Amino acid sequence: MTTAKRDTYTPDTLLTVAVRVFNERGYDGTSMEHLSKAAGISKSSIYHHVSGKEELLRRAVSRALDGLFGILDEEHARVGTAAEQLEHVVRRTVEVLMAELPYVTLLLRVRGNTGTERWALERRREFDHRVAELLRAAAAEGDVRGDVEVRLATRLVFGMVNSIVEWYRPDGRGSAEREVVDAVVRLVFGGLRTGG
Amino acid sequence: MTTAKRDTYTPDTLLTVAVRVFNERGYDGTSMEHLSKAAGISKSSIYHHVSGKEELLRRAVSRALDGLFGILDEEHARVGTAAEQLEHVVRRTVEVLMAELPYVTLLLRVRGNTGTERWALERRREFDHRVAELLRAAAAEGDVRGDVEVRLATRLVFGMVNSIVEWYRPDGRGSAEREVVDAVVRLVFGGLRTGG
Structure with a gap:
């Protein structure tokens, strides 16, 4: 028999556990039972903190999205040439990805089966769109x-940036x-070639 | 009642169906039952063609790996400067990825739970290692x-290249x-910046 742990969670510490389980099993593959086992508290204790797993997902991806959108409000993302702003945004995006690794990992794996997932995908697209606009301005x-179409360049750059979650620890x-x-x-910005 | 289709599969056409199901459900999440339903033939008909789902996985990832390793034997991957060889390999890797999209997608999602998966991961690492060696030679x-460590640069370049499977159709x-x-x-090679 497993002994239930005394519930000393706050919504934030519970979130840490939930995000780990979501990233391991996938959001779809995670039940309240899995969360309860991983946290070592009963399902009803979890319901005391949150309305269910979708609320935990919303809190988790919000944390990642707030980090990313916060970058766009930083001074260096708003002053200087578009290329300077773009460089700041790329640099900070990598920093936020590493600082909020489990949250950004979850955000990047969201598939769109629930309302929260569709909302998260929509917000991600919005962020990519804002970066694409900077790229377009820098090209102008x-x-x-x-000579590389803006949307394609944005996808490839984010492809490189987002791939970091696969191996960075x-x-x-x-x-x-x-x-x-x-x-x-x-x-x-410079590519592999020397003299770039 | 579903009517079983007459089994007109060859190992190759059955592979096409299996790879689609593996990519949709994940290899771990796919049972012989799922494969039987998707193919519209009985499980015993599938066993007539292959020994089981692991053989299908091996055939599928072999197809992707043969395509990738084949690049390294091409003339332009063996003559000229290391930078020229590297450029050829990067270009052809993207081409093979797009030509063999479902097979490469599956290869990139392999996790390492079975012998075949571990073998596939090992071969992938070998390919990455061969490309890293080219990069090292080109830097020399x-x-x-x-000013970017070779292994890190290789990871980031493959991060960009491999991300194509996420959106390219x-x-x-x-x-x-x-x-x-x-x-x-x-x-x-040139990066985003003009004049590179």
Whole structure:
């Protein structure tokens, strides 16, 4: 017999557990039973904190989306040339992805079966669209190449950035974070070729 | 009552169905029952063609891996500067990914729970390693930047390339294929910045 743990969770600490389980089993494959087992508290204790697993998903992807949209409000994303703003946004997106790794991972895996998932996909598209607009402006200003279609370039750049969730694991020292951020910015803007 | 279709499958046409189901449900989540339903033939008919779902997985990922490793034997992957060879390999990798889309998609989603999956992961790592060696040689020859660590650069480049499976769908005309291939080569080698 398993002994239920005393419920010392807050909605935030419960969220940490839920996001781990969602990322391991997939959101669709996670039941309240799985969450209850992982948290070591009863299902009714979980319902004391949240209305159900969809609320946990909404809180989790909101945290990732707030981090990402917050970037667009930063000063360096609003002043300077479009290319400078774009570089700031790319750099900060990688930083937010690494700082909020489990939340961004979950956001990137959302598929669209529930209202919350569809809302999250819509917000992601909106973020990509805002970045694509910056890229378009930078191309118009002549600082970004015009021979790759803007939407395609945005997809490929996010493809590189988002792939980081597949292998990056924090080492607690922060030196790896810095190396990854610099590598992405160098490759995205200058490419592999020397003299770029 | 469903009427079983007359079994006119060959191992190859059965593979097409199996790969579609594996990509939809995940390999772990696919049972022989699912394959039987999708193919419209009985489980024993499937066993007439193959020993089980793991054989189907092996055939499918082999097709993707043969396509990828075949690139490394092509003349342009073996002559010229390392940077030229690398560019050929990147270009052809995108082409093979698009030509063998369902097979490469499956390969990229393999997780390592069975012997076949672990073998596939090992072969993928070997391919990545071969590309990393080319990148290292190109950096030594001075044609590729030396300020991004080789393994990290390889991961990021494959991150961009592999992300194509998430959104690319063939239109049958081939014009989109060419645009994507050119965009990847331009961004990977020259980056977004003009004058690169």
